[in-house]
Amino acid sequence: MKSLAELEKVQQEVYRRINLRTLKGSYTVSVAMDDCGMAAGARQVLLTILDEIDQQGLENIRVVQTGCLGDCKLEPVVEIFQEGHPKTTYIQMTEEKARQIVKSHLVQHQVVEASTIGSNKK
Amino acid sequence: MSLFRSHVLICGGTGCTSSSSDKIEERFKELVAEQGLDQEVMVVRTGCFGLCEEGPICIVHPEGSFYSRVKIEDVDTIVSEHLMKGRVVTSLLYRDKLAPPEHQLATSFSEVTFYKMQHRVALKNCGVINPEVIEEYIAYDGYKALGKVLTEMQPADVLDAVKKSGLRGRGGGGFPTGIKWEFAAKTEGPIKYIGCNADEGDPGAFMDRSILEGDPHCLIEAMAIAGYATGAEKGYVYIRAEYPIAVKRLKIAIEQAKEHGLLGRNIFGTDFSFDMEIRLGAGAFVCGEETALIASIEGERGMPRPKPPFPAHKGIFGKPTVINNVETFANVPQIILKGPEWYASMGTEKSKGTKVFALGGKINNSGLIEIEMGTKLRHVIEDIGGGIPKGKKFKAVQTGGPSGGCITADHLDIPIDYDNLISLGSMMGSGGMIVMDEDNCMVDIARFFLDFTVDESCGKCVPCREGTRRMLEILDRITEGKGEMEDIDKLERLAKNIKSSSLCGLGQTAPNPVLSTLRYFRTEYEAHIVGKTCPAGVCQALLTYVITDACKGCTLCKKVCPVGCITGEVKGLHHIDPDACIKCGACMSKCPFNAIIKK
Ligand SMILES: Cc1cc2nc3c(=O)[nH]c(=O)nc-3n(C[C@H](O)[C@H](O)[C@H](O)COP(=O)(O)O)c2cc1C
Ligand code: SF4
Ligand code: SF4
Ligand code: SF4
Ligand code: FES
Ligand code: FES
Numbered sequence: 001m002k003s004l005a006e007l008e009k010v011q012q013e014v015y016r017r018i019n020l021r022t023l024k025g026s027y028t029v030s031v032a033m034d035d036c037g038m039a040a041g042a043r044q045v046l047l048t049i050l051d052e053i054d055q056q057g058l059e060n061i062r063v064v065q066t067g068c069l070g071d072c073k074l075e076p077v078v079e080i081f082q083e084g085h086p087k088t089t090y091i092q093m094t095e096e097k098a099r100q101i102v103k104s105h106l107v108q109h110q111v112v113e114a115s116t117i118g119s120n121k122k
Numbered sequence: 123m124s125l126f127r128s129h130v131l132i133c134g135g136t137g138c139t140s141s142s143s144d145k146i147e148e149r150f151k152e153l154v155a156e157q158g159l160d161q162e163v164m165v166v167r168t169g170c171f172g173l174c175e176e177g178p179i180c181i182v183h184p185e186g187s188f189y190s191r192v193k194i195e196d197v198d199t200i201v202s203e204h205l206m207k208g209r210v211v212t213s214l215l216y217r218d219k220l221a222p223p224e225h226q227l228a229t230s231f232s233e234v235t236f237y238k239m240q241h242r243v244a245l246k247n248c249g250v251i252n253p254e255v256i257e258e259y260i261a262y263d264g265y266k267a268l269g270k271v272l273t274e275m276q277p278a279d280v281l282d283a284v285k286k287s288g289l290r291g292r293g294g295g296g297f298p299t300g301i302k303w304e305f306a307a308k309t310e311g312p313i314k315y316i317g318c319n320a321d322e323g324d325p326g327a328f329m330d331r332s333i334l335e336g337d338p339h340c341l342i343e344a345m346a347i348a349g350y351a352t353g354a355e356k357g358y359v360y361i362r363a364e365y366p367i368a369v370k371r372l373k374i375a376i377e378q379a380k381e382h383g384l385l386g387r388n389i390f391g392t393d394f395s396f397d398m399e400i401r402l403g404a405g406a407f408v409c410g411e412e413t414a415l416i417a418s419i420e421g422e423r424g425m426p427r428p429k430p431p432f433p434a435h436k437g438i439f440g441k442p443t444v445i446n447n448v449e450t451f452a453n454v455p456q457i458i459l460k461g462p463e464w465y466a467s468m469g470t471e472k473s474k475g476t477k478v479f480a481l482g483g484k485i486n487n488s489g490l491i492e493i494e495m496g497t498k499l500r501h502v503i504e505d506i507g508g509g510i511p512k513g514k515k516f517k518a519v520q521t522g523g524p525s526g527g528c529i530t531a532d533h534l535d536i537p538i539d540y541d542n543l544i545s546l547g548s549m550m551g552s553g554g555m556i557v558m559d560e561d562n563c564m565v566d567i568a569r570f571f572l573d574f575t576v577d578e579s580c581g582k583c584v585p586c587r588e589g590t591r592r593m594l595e596i597l598d599r600i601t602e603g604k605g606e607m608e609d610i611d612k613l614e615r616l617a618k619n620i621k622s623s624s625l626c627g628l629g630q631t632a633p634n635p636v637l638s639t640l641r642y643f644r645t646e647y648e649a650h651i652v653g654k655t656c657p658a659g660v661c662q663a664l665l666t667y668v669i670t671d672a673c674k675g676c677t678l679c680k681k682v683c684p685v686g687c688i689t690g691e692v693k694g695l696h697h698i699d700p701d702a703c704i705k706c707g708a709c710m711s712k713c714p715f716n717a718i719i720k721k
Contacts, residue, residue, distance in 0.1 A: 001265070001269075001382050001383045001384050001389070001390060002383065002390065002391045003269075003273075003390060003391055004266070004269040004270070004273055004390065007260060007265055007266060007269050007390075008266075010257060010260050010261075011260050011261055011263070011264075011266070014257045014258060014260060014261035015261040015262070016125070017125060017126065017261075018129065018164075018251075018258060018261055019261070020125075020126075020129060020183050020184040021129055021131065021183045021184075021250055022250060022262075023184065025184075031208070032208065033206070033207050033208030034207050034208060034209065035207065037208075038206075038207065046127055047124070047127065047162065050124060050125040050127055051124050051125070053125065054124055054125050062184045063127060063184065064184050064185050065127070065128070065185070065208030066208045067207060067208045067209035067210070068209070
């Protein structure tokens with residue numbers, strides 16, 4: 001370690017990889033991973049979200065998994081929580097939609113209305 | 123490399139390792155690989171989480187699900203349910219009995235009462251990082267304080283910061299750390315040393331071990347900072363050989379620090395150099411006393427030397443030396459990073475920051491806790507510790523281990539700090555806190571601690587060697603029902619002499635447990651001496667076996683009594699002749715109706 005800058009570089013890189021142990025999370029993204037969610041591709045959706053978060057260099061986002069949400073035909077389901085805001089439920093996620101949600105909802109704080117459960121029930 | 127979606131943290135502290143957490147780690151790794159999850163799920167071995175009794179402990183992040191008492195077969199379930207399907211395995215979660223009923227399942231680690239009420243500074247990385255991976259320490263601000271000190275601060279600035287923080291020694295005496303460093307800094311000399319006291323002799327304490335096991339780099343960083351501040355280039359860590367995991371992790375950490383240029387020559391490209399060495403101790407209590415520790419590091423017998431000279435003037439190999447405790451050091455990096463004002467904003471007027479306590483004895487949640495100085499003892503025992511098991515009544519709490527004293531229910535509302543504990547006749551010590559309930563006999567407790575010090579006295583000076591032995595003999599007599607009233611005076615006289623004329627702190631504090639129990643529980647001593655009874659029902663020789671009205675007259679006890687001292691007819695109330703009874707207990711264990719009690 002020759003300088004503080006060098007140390008800080010290591011810090012930033014590793015911290016992003018392990019900070020999920022202590023993050024409070026400005027956003028919590030929850031992916032339903034139960035049987036039918038998995039069958040519909042939830043695992044790939046979750047990994048895609050993580051990858052996009054990584055690419056966007058976002059910090060302080062928790063990506064958790066959860067079990068069955070009760071309506072199989074809506075899977076894969078992704079919910080986004082933010083303190084002081086109502087939760088947003090996205091349904092029938094694909095890898096493409098997942099990336100879009102990260103860019104729009106998490107980066108620009110814009111809900112992707114077209115993919116939410118509300119607009120699909122209409 | 124992409125991000126891992128889950129981290130499985132498995133406690134690798136001494137407690138959990140002894141309940142096979144290493145096998146659990148292996149099993150997790152095996153299954154995660156089998157399921158093809160090894161690029162998604164990271165399995166990490168950490169240090170102690172502090173709730174060792176609930177071990178082996180396993181935490182799955184980011185959910186924070188807190189699995190306790192995990193068995194090897196449970197690993198399959200956690201992997202197939204939680205990691206594969208996102209279903210938290212509620213049946214394996216820790217139950218937080220202190221939370222309201224609807225929140226008792228520990229789905230989120232940080233919400234568990236035991237942790238929520240703590241303020242972790244010295245323990246901040248324990249149970250968070252893998253202590254064997256230097257990068258993880260760096261990720262959580264590790265070595266940043268050292269970098270800052272070396273590149274942005276003068277040694278005098280460091281001394282100033284530590285002084286301003288109000289940090290005092292956590293090894294027992296509570297001496298202001300900044301002032302100690304300044305003494306050593308001001309002593310002229312080309313060679314100086316930093317010593318770390320990791321002897322941890324108090325039988326009830328294990329915070330130093332946990333820091334070494336869970337966050338060893340923190341100690342290295344702090345010792346290097348102390349070296350820079352005082353002009354020392356070499357550090358010794360004196361650690362007991364009975365702490366094999368701690369020794370191993372510290373060795374690994376020192377190697378890694380060297381590889382990364384964080385120990386050795388020209389650290390951070392400056393002209394500061396610092397190196398470290400481990401010295402193993404055999405685990406004698408007296409070797410924790412700093413002059414004995416110095417002698418032991420030098421290869422001599424671990425016996426105390428007279429002070430002065432103080433280590434700051436003549437320490438290891440006669441050179442100016444700073445000796446600090448592990449926990450003291452563990453506070454230093456954060457004082458540098460967050461500032462002395464931040465540290466001094468916690469605690470009381472004269473005791474700043476936080477302190478780690480090892481809570482044990484008759485308490486529901488035993489374990490390692492870190493709280494702000496000035497926290498009320500009642501809060502620690504009732505809210506964090508969850509009170510006394512089995513609905514028993516709190517009697518006293520022993521702080522300061524064999525050198526300390528007891529604190530009674532009347533004083534539970536005092537804020538914990540160095541000076542308050544001393545004014546109550548106890549002391550902070552290293553942070554052992556043993557809770558006693560109505561079933562503990564205070565004479566017996568005093569005897570227990572004195573027995574420990576008699577064993578551990580190095581024998582160099584007469585008052586300690588002989589005096590403590592005399593006191594122990596008197597206590598033995600009292601607990602056997604052969605005490606006399608003048609024994610109390612004798613104990614007090616001996617105690618006074620030993621305290622004033624012993625060479626080192628061991629002798630000077632050895633009488634404290636006796637003095638403090640005499641101060642608060644004199645009537646209990648008198649009951650042993652005059653009434654020949656042990657009110658708590660502990661001292662075997664003073665108990666009498668009595669048959670109560672619950673007796674159905676089955677005659678079983680009469681048949682087993684080896685001395686035939688039980689009388690009674692079939693279906694009639696039986697009776698024990700107390701003078702003939704030899705207190706063997708045979709009748710009591712035989713009675714089907716629990717009609718025989720000890721009083
Ligand atoms: C009998 C005896 C045992 C001691 N054992 C320890 C010990 O195990 N660990 C420790 O840090 N200090 C122990 N001390 C206190 C040390 O002498 C010394 O004061 C301390 O290590 C200084 O560090 P600090 O200022 O950071 O507390 C002991 C003192 C006495 C008299
Ligand atoms: S007081 Fe006790 S332990 Fe200390 S030097 Fe004297 S005999 Fe040894
Ligand atoms: S304690 Fe032993 S000696 Fe005493 S009454 Fe019971 S059986 Fe007999
Ligand atoms: S064994 Fe119990 S119930 Fe039976 S005679 Fe003895 S005291 Fe009474
Ligand atoms: S298993 Fe599909 S919604 Fe529950
Ligand atoms: S050793 Fe595992 S919690 Fe302490």
